[in-house]
Amino acid sequence: MSTTxxxxxxxxxxxxxxxxxxxxxxxxxxxxxxxxxxxxxxRQGEITCVLGDNGAGKSTLIKIIAGLHDYTSGTMSVxxxxxxxxxxxxxxxxxxxxxxxxxxxxxxxxxxRNFFLGNELTKGPFGVLDSARMKRVAQxxxxxxxxxxxxxxxxxxxxxxxxxxxxxxxxxxxFGAKVLILDEPTAALGVNQSGVVLKYVVKARDxxxxxVFITHNPHHAYLVGNHFxxxxxxxxxxxxxxxxxxxxxxxxxxxxxxxxxxxSHELRGFDPERVVTPQxx
Ligand SMILES: Nc1ncnc2c1ncn2[C@@H]1O[C@H](COP(=O)(O)OP(=O)(O)OP(=O)(O)O)[C@@H](O)[C@H]1O
Numbered sequence: 273m274s275t276t277x278x279x280x281x282x283x284x285x286x287x288x289x290x291x292x293x294x295x296x297x298x299x300x301x302x303x304x305x306x307x308x309x310x311x312x313x314x315r316q317g318e319i320t321c322v323l324g325d326n327g328a329g330k331s332t333l334i335k336i337i338a339g340l341h342d343y344t345s346g347t348m349s350v351x352x353x354x355x356x357x358x359x360x361x362x363x364x365x366x367x368x369x370x371x372x373x374x375x376x377x378x379x380x381x382x383x384x385r386n387f388f389l390g391n392e393l394t395k396g397p398f399g400v401l402d403s404a405r406m407k408r409v410a411q412x413x414x415x416x417x418x419x420x421x422x423x424x425x426x427x428x429x430x431x432x433x434x435x436x437x438x439x440x441x442x443x444x445x446x447f448g449a450k451v452l453i454l455d456e457p458t459a460a461l462g463v464n465q466s467g468v469v470l471k472y473v474v475k476a477r478d479x480x481x482x483x484v485f486i487t488h489n490p491h492h493a494y495l496v497g498n499h500f501x502x503x504x505x506x507x508x509x510x511x512x513x514x515x516x517x518x519x520x521x522x523x524x525x526x527x528x529x530x531x532x533x534x535x536s537h538e539l540r541g542f543d544p545e546r547v548v549t550p551q552x553x
Contacts, residue, residue: 339363367450379429434465
């Protein structure tokens with residue numbers, strides 16, 4: 273059993289009906305088959321980590337759930353109903369919010385304006401922006417998530433990368449996300465900032481949201497994940513619950529698992545200490 277300290281609690285132990293369910297989903301871009309036979313469930317109050325190397329199909333998977341691309345085979349259902357989203361707006365209207373790595377935030381705008389970007393509150397018959405109410409609500413929501421931003425007037429670009437991720441997560445939750453897709457939220461961050469973001473990922477889970485956490489880092493995944501799916505060359509190579517895998521096993525699987533074993537078999541007899549000299553040739 274791994275002794276890794278973890279934020280992952282027991283809240284998700286009971287199996288619930290998936291909010292989003294992919295069954296045997298495939299996606300081809302012309303001749304390129306980016307995903308094949310992918311089945312995956314996103315459940316309320318559970319963090320599903322999707323891991324995979326470059327080109328494994330993670331972005332394609334996100335794009336399908338987020339409504340940017342349609343799938344070409346299989347089925348995707350949302351709350352038990354088969355869906356083919358034709359736009360991100362449609363996915364959003366079904367409660368599926370995506371926080372991309374390159375955050376859709378306007379760096380020069382204040383934190384509170386960013387919080388309401390695209391969803392501004394207005395007042396009166398002429399639709400004047402209700403700045404006071406937006407500031408108050410943004411402050412309340414960030415405080416509720418335990419995010420400390422002392423001055424909401426400062427440009428969001430002045431916040432740290434981790435804080436910006438947290439603002440984007442709080443915004444998605446405030447606007448009613450039932451499913452939150454996080455595209456490598458810790459990829460560009462150091463250890464401390466990653467810890468801050470992972471804490472809010474857990475808060476989102478604890479608020480009852482179904483979280484899809486995309487990452488190539490098994491250590492980050494294992495700190496928070498309830499469920500792990502590894503994609504390799506567009507296929508599901510591993511699909512397991514937390515109680516059935518240790519961090520060490522997850523890391524080995526990510527590093528190549530059975531392929532590494534096969535390689536070490538092939539290289540048996542090879543002496544890495546040996547230095548080849550001209551006389552050997
Ligand atoms: N629009 C596209 N047109 C053609 N091929 C694509 C397109 N998008 C992705 N692919 C191909 O599909 C496969 C999966 O790519 P995808 O971007 O989903 O992987 P990924 O796991 O997100 O990788 P990365 O971590 O590098 O972003 C790759 O072979 C990629 O070249």
